[in-house]
Amino acid sequence: DAGVIQSPxxxxxxxxxxxxxxxxxxxxxxxxxxxxxxxxRGLELLIYFNNNVPIDDSGMxxxxxxxxxxxxxxxxLKIQPSEPRDSAVYFCASSSSETGLQETQYFxxxxxxxxx
Amino acid sequence: AQxxxxxxPEMSVQEAETVTLSCTYDTSESDYYLFWYKQPPSxxxxxxxxxxxxxxxxxxxxxxxxxxxxxxxxxxxxISDSQLGDAAMYFCAQTNSGYALNFGKGxxxxxxx
Numbered sequence: 001d002a003g004v005i006q007s008p009x010x011x012x013x014x015x016x017x018x019x020x021x022x023x024x025x026x027x028x029x030x031x032x033x034x035x036x037x038x039x040x041r042g043l044e045l046l047i048y049f050n051n052n053v054p055i056d057d058s059g060m061x062x063x064x065x066x067x068x069x070x071x072x073x074x075x076x077l078k079i080q081p082s083e084p085r086d087s088a089v090y091f092c093a094s095s096s097s098e099t100g101l102q103e104t105q106y107f108x109x110x111x112x113x114x115x116x
Numbered sequence: 117a118q119x120x121x122x123x124x125p126e127m128s129v130q131e132a133e134t135v136t137l138s139c140t141y142d143t144s145e146s147d148y149y150l151f152w153y154k155q156p157p158s159x160x161x162x163x164x165x166x167x168x169x170x171x172x173x174x175x176x177x178x179x180x181x182x183x184x185x186x187x188x189x190x191x192x193x194x195i196s197d198s199q200l201g202d203a204a205m206y207f208c209a210q211t212n213s214g215y216a217l218n219f220g221k222g223x224x225x226x227x228x229x
Contacts, residue, residue, distance in 0.1 A: 031215060033215075033216070033217075035217075042219055042220075042221050042222070043207065043217075043219040044219075045216045045217065048215060048216065056216065059216075089159055091161060093161075095215070103149040103166075103211050103215060104149075104151070104163065104166055105163075105215075105217060106163065107153075107160065107161035107162075107163075109158070109159065109160050110159050110160070110161075112159070
């Protein structure tokens with residue numbers, strides 16, 4: 001089975017531009033998570049969804065960040081406008097409650113974002 | 117607040133030897149889960165091993181095993197017969213049933229021939 005798919009793998013943009021990161025979870029998984037990894041803060045949860053519904057967005061840094069999950073196989077994380085401090089690796093992860101292992105999250109390859 | 121602490125920023129091991137990475141955590145919950153993830157230079161986060169807090173038996177996955185000390189809130193990872201491919205950042209993570217993973221800062225493991 002294909003794992004979690006993220007695109008793009010790398011993104012370089014200029015300050016003020018809109019950035020959209022995309023994620024396709026593992027088929028059949030009903031939980032989807034967005035994490036951000038920086039040197040200063042390590043890995044931190046931004047938001048997670050259950051059955052396409054946002055459950056906890058308390059980690060979203062500010063209004064410039066938004067996330068959507070229009071269907072079970074697709075999610076986006078948007079930054080508008082982007083700032084240099086948003087430079088990080090953004091991970092998407094998914095898990096399944098059906099297996100009884102919903103706590104086990106499988107990660108995508110990440111998107112490395114650089115905002116100039 | 118839940119915290120996960122990895123006190124060893126860097127570790128080194130010779131090929132074929134055994135190394136243990138330390139992790140302590142803090143939670144007020146009785147039901148929780150612990151994980152070790154490996155992050156090689158490719159940045160991919162790879163699940164290494166998982167432990168349920170209600171299980172007394174330590175989890176094992178091939179050359180990887182854990183020493184889970186619930187009372188001490190300690191969760192160390194032992195890598196036996198270390199291989200060059202084991203070189204990576206290793207992250208300890210904890211979650212209650214609320215699903216969000218809390219990660220430690222990571223331990224960088226160097227494997228020397």
